[in-house]
Amino acid sequence: MIPIEKQLCCMKRTISLIFAVSLFLTGYSKSKVLITGQIADTSSLEVVYSVPLNGTCFFRDTLQADNTGNFQLKLDIVQPAFVQLRTANSQKQVRLLIEPNEKYHVILSKENKAEISGSNAKGQLWYNSLPAPDFIEEEGKSFRNDTSLAIIQEKIAQLKHSDLENLQQLLEEQAISSTFFQLAKNDRDCYYASLEARTLLIKFYNYIPRTADEALSESGKELLKRLGDIYARYSPNDKALLASPFWGEYAEYYLGDYLLLGQLTQENGFQQLKEIAQLYQNGQGNTLVFAESKKHLTGAVREFFQAKTLLYVGSQMNYEKELIPLFAQFQKDYPKSAYTPYLQPEMDAVTRYHQVIENPFDATIQFVDNYAEINTLEEAIRTVKGKKIYIDIWATWCGPCKKEFAYNKALSKLLAEKDIQQLYISIDKPNAEEKWKENIKFYHLEGSHILANQSLETDLRKRYDKKKGETIAIPWYILVDENGTIIEEHAKSPAKLVARDYP
Numbered sequence: 466m467i468p469i470e471k472q473l474c475c476m477k478r479t480i481s482l483i484f485a486v487s488l489f490l491t492g493y494s495k496s497k498v499l500i501t502g503q504i505a506d507t508s509s510l511e512v513v514y515s516v517p518l519n520g521t522c523f524f525r526d527t528l529q530a531d532n533t534g535n536f537q538l539k540l541d542i543v544q545p546a547f548v549q550l551r552t553a554n555s556q557k558q559v560r561l562l563i564e565p566n567e568k569y570h571v572i573l574s575k576e577n578k579a580e581i582s583g584s585n586a587k588g589q590l591w592y593n594s595l596p597a598p599d600f601i602e603e604e605g606k607s608f609r610n611d612t613s614l615a616i617i618q619e620k621i622a623q624l625k626h627s628d629l630e631n632l633q634q635l636l637e638e639q640a641i642s643s644t645f646f647q648l649a650k651n652d653r654d655c656y657y658a659s660l661e662a663r664t665l666l667i668k669f670y671n672y673i674p675r676t677a678d679e680a681l682s683e684s685g686k687e688l689l690k691r692l693g694d695i696y697a698r699y700s701p702n703d704k705a706l707l708a709s710p711f712w713g714e715y716a717e718y719y720l721g722d723y724l725l726l727g728q729l730t731q732e733n734g735f736q737q738l739k740e741i742a743q744l745y746q747n748g749q750g751n752t753l754v755f756a757e758s759k760k761h762l763t764g765a766v767r768e769f770f771q772a773k774t775l776l777y778v779g780s781q782m783n784y785e786k787e788l789i790p791l792f793a794q795f796q797k798d799y800p801k802s803a804y805t806p807y808l809q810p811e812m813d814a815v816t817r818y819h820q821v822i823e824n825p826f827d828a829t830i831q832f833v834d835n836y837a838e839i840n841t842l843e844e845a846i847r848t849v850k851g852k853k854i855y856i857d858i859w860a861t862w863c864g865p866c867k868k869e870f871a872y873n874k875a876l877s878k879l880l881a882e883k884d885i886q887q888l889y890i891s892i893d894k895p896n897a898e899e900k901w902k903e904n905i906k907f908y909h910l911e912g913s914h915i916l917a918n919q920s921l922e923t924d925l926r927k928r929y930d931k932k933k934g935e936t937i938a939i940p941w942y943i944l945v946d947e948n949g950t951i952i953e954e955h956a957k958s959p960a961k962l963v964a965r966d967y968p
Contacts, residue, residue, distance in 0.1 A: 495541040495542065495543050496541070496542060496543070496565030496566045497539060497540070497541060497565075497566065498539070498540040498541075498542055498563050498564070498565065498566070498567060498568075498569075499537070499538070499539055499567075499568045499569070500537070500538040500539075500540070500548065500550070500561065500563070500568075500569045500570075500571065501535070501536070501537050501538075501568075501569070501570045501571075502530075502535070502536050502537075502538070502550070502570060502571040502572065502573065503530075503533075503534050503535050503536070503571075503572050503573070504530050504534035504535075504536070504552055504573050505534065505572065505573060505574045506534075506552070506554075506573075506574075507530075507532070507533070507534045508554065509552050509553045509554040509555075510529055510530040510531070510532070510534065511527050511528075511529060511530075511552065511553035512527065512528050512529075512530060512536050512538075512550055512551070512552060512553070512573075513525055513526075513527050513550070513551050513552070513553055514526060514527070514528065514538060514548060514549065514550045514551075515547070515548055515549040515550075515710075516540075516807075517540060517542050517546035517547070517548055517563070518803045518804060518807075519765060519769065519803060520542075520543075520544045520545070520546045520707065520708045521546070521707060521708065521712075521769050521773075522546060522547040522548070522549060522708065522709070522710045523710075523713060523769075523773050523776070524772075524776065524804065524807045525807075527553070538550075540563070542563065542565055543565070544565075544708075545562065545563065545564045545565070545644050545645075545647075545648045545708070546562075546563055546648075546708055547560060547561065547562055547563070547648075547652070547708060547709070547710055548560070548561045548563050549561075549710065550571060550573070551573070552573055555573070556599075558597065559571050559573065559579040559581070559593060560592060560593055560597065560710070561581070561589060562585065562588070562589065562592060562645050562648050562649060563584075564584060564585075564642065564644050564645070567583065567584035568583050568584065569581065569582075569583035569584060569589075570582045570583050579593050581593070584642075585640070585641045585642060585645045587635060587638075587640040587641065588632075588635050588640060588641035588645050588649065591631060591632075591635060592649060595628065597710075600714065601656075601659045601660050601663045601711060601714050601715075602663050602667070604660055614665070614668070614687070614688070614691065617661075617664055617665070617668075618661065618691075621657055621660060621661050621664070624657065625653060625657040628653050629650070629653060632646060632649055632650060632653070633646075648708060651705045651706055651708065651709060652708070652709040652710070652711070654699055654706065654709075655699065655706040655709035655711050655712050655715055656709065656711045658695050658696075658698070658699040658706075658715060659711045659712075659714055659715035659718065661695055662692055662695050662696070662715065662718050662719075662723070663714070663718055665688050665691055665692050665695075666692065666718060666722050666723065666726075668688055669685060669688040669689065669692070669726065672684055672685030672688065673685070673726070673729065673738075674729065674735050676735070677735045677736060679735070681729045681730060681734070685729070686730060689723070689726070689727055689729075689730065692723050693723075693727075696719055696723065699715075701715060701716045701719045701720075701761075701762065701766065702761075702762060702763055702766050704765065704766060707765070707766060707769060713770070713773050713777075716762070716766075716770050717754075717774075719761070720754050720757045720758055720761065720762075720770075721754050721757075724757055724761065725738070725741055725753075725757070726738070728741075741753065748785055748786065748787055749787055751774065751778055751785065751787055751788065751791060752787050752790075752791060754774065755771060755774070755791055755794075758770050758771055758774075768798075768799050768802060768804070769804070771791075771795055772795065772799075772802065772804035772805075772807075772808060775788060775791065775792055775795065775808050775811070775812065776804075776807060776808055776811060779808070779811030779812060779814070779815060780811055780864075781864060782814075782864055782867045782868075783861070783862070784814070784815045784818035784819070784907070785815070786815070786819055788812060788815050789812070789815060789816055789819070792808065792812045792815075795808075818903075818907050821906060821907045822903045822906050822907055824906065826905075826906060829909075829911040829912075830905060830906070830909070830910060830911060830912070830914070831912070831913050831914065832913070832914050832915075833845075833848045833913050833914065833915045834848075836914070836915040836916055837895075837916070837918050838918070839915055839917075839918070839921055840918065840920035840921055840924065841920070841921060841924045842921070842924055842925060842928060842943075843949070844921075845888065845890060845915055845921065846888075846945055846949050846951075847949065848888075848913065848915070849886050849888055849913060851947055852884070852885070852886045852947055853883070853884060853885040853886065853944070853945065853946055853947050854885065854886050854887075854888050854943075854944070854945040855880055855885050855886070855887050855888070855942065855943075855944055855945075855956065856888045856889075856890060856942065856943040856944075856945065857869075857887065857888070857889045857890070857940060857941075857942055857959075858889075858890045858891075858892065858925060858937075858939050858940065858941040858942070858943070859889065859890075859891055859892075859939055859940050860891055860892050860893045860939060861891070861893050861897060861900050861901055861904045862893070863939050863940065865939075865940055866939055866940040867904070867908065869940055869958055869959045869960060870908040870910065870959075872959035872960050872962075872963045873908065873909070873910065873911070873959060875959075875963040876959040876962060876963055877911050879962060879963060885944075886912065886913070887910075887911060887912030887913070888912060888913050888914075888915070889905070889910055889912055889913070889914045889915070890914075890915045890917055890921070890925070891914070891915070891916050891917060892917050892922050892925065892937070892939065893916060893917075895916070895918075898916060901916055925937060925941075928954070929941065940958065941955070942955070942956040942957065942958060942959075943955075943956055944956040
């Protein structure tokens with residue numbers, strides 16, 4: 466019997482030719498794709514989906530289902546692509562491999578199990594049965610205890626072999642089109658290359674020299690060589706991989722890890738790595754990665770990588786100032802980029818942030834006296850005497866915390882009507898004090914503020930995790946009566962409070 470990989474190699478050439486001829490005959494003209502669907506749980510009627518811009522799968526948009534949960538999505542595409550869909554209150558995504566002029570129907574069930582009909586339905590269900598981690602590193606955890614590189618690579622090869630065998634069987638059964646086969650095959654190449662690269666990089670971190678006097682060990686060199694072999698076999702510049710939902714991470718590992726860490730094999734490599742680390746600490750890490758992308762990525766691949774990076778970093782709401790010139794250069798390099806409309810709102814927020822933080826604090830924002838000396842929640846509560854208090858525990862690195870600030874204007878009005886004071890307790894580290902104050906100013910957080918010291922943070926963790934006293938999940942809201950007694954240890958969030966008046 467001919468090995469599956471050799472069968473696929475021959476088949477890939479034929480299918481690639483068919484795929485290329487098909488695109489040539491259509492002249493890359495736009496074609497309609499219709500996706501209809503139904504939401505079983507109508508508590509949320511918003512559908513989040515990925516827009517297949519230039520065949521990529523990263524940028525998001527939303528649509529609204531009707532009152533019965535039915536929705537319709539029409540897309541213009543010039544090439545096959547992936548589309549991911551989910552409801553706004555679910556993290557489980559349905560993934561479709563779409564082709565021009567085809568129709569698909571999806572039912573998003575309460576159990577987060579997809580029901581798919583339409584083109585390549587059997588293949589769609591197979592693809593949705595595969596692991597779909599938000600980050601490849603999550604999938605690679607099972608390999609961390611394997612000390613042998615050979616074992617790691619053998620396990621990954623076995624997983625890929627199984628996927629490709631199932632994919633080939635679907636093709637032989639004529640359950641999928643040749644176009645579906647090729648897109649799924651490219652995706653599996655990207656997924657497993659990314660999984661293997663990330664797993665080897667995690668291993669490599671154990672071999673990084675600690676001082677300039679140490680040389681990179683032979684084991685470290687071997688890991689870098691194997692990483693180089695992966696990137697040589699599956700080049701990040703290969704446009705065929707670009708459609709995979711996993712390409713972004715794969716390229717990040719290549720530019721932000723492998724190429725930079727590879728300097729350890731050179732003379733003064735340790736010093737160069739220290740200088741790179743300093744750039745990250747000085748808020749120039751993205752600038753460095755963009756420079757690497759200009760050296761090592763080309764054409765549409767580079768454009769997508771830079772756009773994806775700008776959107777991802779911007780969406781974390783850390784408002785890095787370096788994004789402003791990077792976006793300006795992106796617009797200059799790609800004046801007609803299809804990605805720009807999706808980047809503009811995030812980049813506008815970064816610009817606005819740096820304008821707002823130049824303004825002084827107004828009287829509605831107050832810092833608790835000697836907040837660094839407050840060691841317990843009881844002490845924090847006593848700083849607001851004789852008043853009901855709504856406590857918001859947050860941090861500048863917490864995206865969900867900052868998303869809740871969008872409701873603060875309505876929240877302040879509601880709490881004022883009920884004579885409830887606002888107290889914000891940040892669990893940022895002391896070295897983030899400046900960033901903490903900037904965020905307070907930017908989001909205009911009316912009320913009193915405390916930056917928790919280590920004792921107060923420990924006390925909060927013990928309250929949140931009464932068994933071990935270790936974990937804490939934020940944002941976390943607490944309601945206190947006028948006597949200083951906690952009456953709701955896990956109160957409603959601002960979004961829920963403004964949706965319905967607090968009882």
